[in-house]
Amino acid sequence: MISTIAQRIGKFIAYQQISRREFASRLGYTSSEKINRLFRKDGAKPGFDIVADIANKFVNLNVDWLVTGRGDMLKNGSESPGSPGPQVVTRDVMGQKTVVYVSLKNREAYKSGYDKDEFIRQLAVFSFPGLPQGSFRMFEVGGRSLHPLFRDRDRVVGRWSTLEDLSEDQACVLLTRNQGLLIRHIGAREAGYLWIKGNPLQGEEFPAFRVDERDILEVWEVVYLITRHLPELTGIRQQVAELEVSVRLLEERLIEKGI
Incomplete structure (x- = not known):
């Protein structure tokens, strides 16, 4: 002891x-x-x-x-969902942890191979200098379940976590026995179930639903986003231009009044 x-x-x-x-x-x-x-x-x-x-x-x-x-x-x-760490951890030649990448084509196989060393080591791995302490995994986004926050073919990097560490409305990646991989916002926990939030911006295509916590195999808190979709700046530029005009007009009026 x-x-x-x-x-x-x-x-x-x-x-x-x-x-x-x-x-x-x-x-x-x-x-x-x-x-x-x-x-x-x-x-x-x-x-x-x-x-x-x-x-x-x-x-x-x-x-x-x-x-x-x-x-x-x-x-x-017993262990709670997401504890204590991923079943398989990969490292580079220097002994530093690497980030395993789960692409769309590997998502279905990941459901059954997430805890198998042979399968995980077949996946692509990346090094991300400067990552904080913890274990990380990268997942490719498929579909519009979190659009426009995450777009189709974006990549999210998740940090290994537990349900206890997450707060409501947090974006996370869940591996479940029945639904497979889910990249969604989580809701409240009640009576052994976790609510998965819907996406009201997509109408009824992605409604809210519940997941039995006993069916959750892995929990990854989304901490980074890798995207090829740059934000639309046209509206921002227009607002800045209008603000500049307003400032110039204000300066001219102050000068006219001798202020």
Whole structure:
């Protein structure tokens, strides 16, 4: 049994596959100092506020295990959707994590091969310098489910996450047993189900529906968009031009009045 609370916090951070800085950020701290100081001195203990923050943020964590070391790390001894990390992680020759790319032609196969090393290593991989701590995957967008935010053939980069880490109306990629890959905005969670929001801009083509959380295999929070569709700037240019004219007229009137 891990003997101190700090060591158990360290184990949970490692289980989440994130850094102490990322862990502190998820708790809402502007600095990781509160967490780092727990590991500088043997026997250091977190205050009640830190324990409460951890319990409130990571609802799948067994607080009794955290405080006393008794029982399993996770509630009911089971993992929540999206924990603790992708089944297969790829790395480059320097040992750095790479980003696996799931194209439209591979989406159907990904449903059954997402957790198989042989399949994942057949997919294209990319390196993105400067990515924050975490595991990432890139998916090609197909269709208009989130149009015009994401357009057909755009690419989104998702960071491995959990349902507990996501907030309502967040864009994410979900891998589900029944519907396969979904790139949608999520809604509320209720009674073991997750609402998937519809797209009112597309009429009734993409209505809202519910997904049983037990059917969710992976959760990726969309953090980057790669697109070939540049935003329409004509309207913006027109507004800027009109503003410039208004400013010039105002300057002329001020000069006429000697101001």
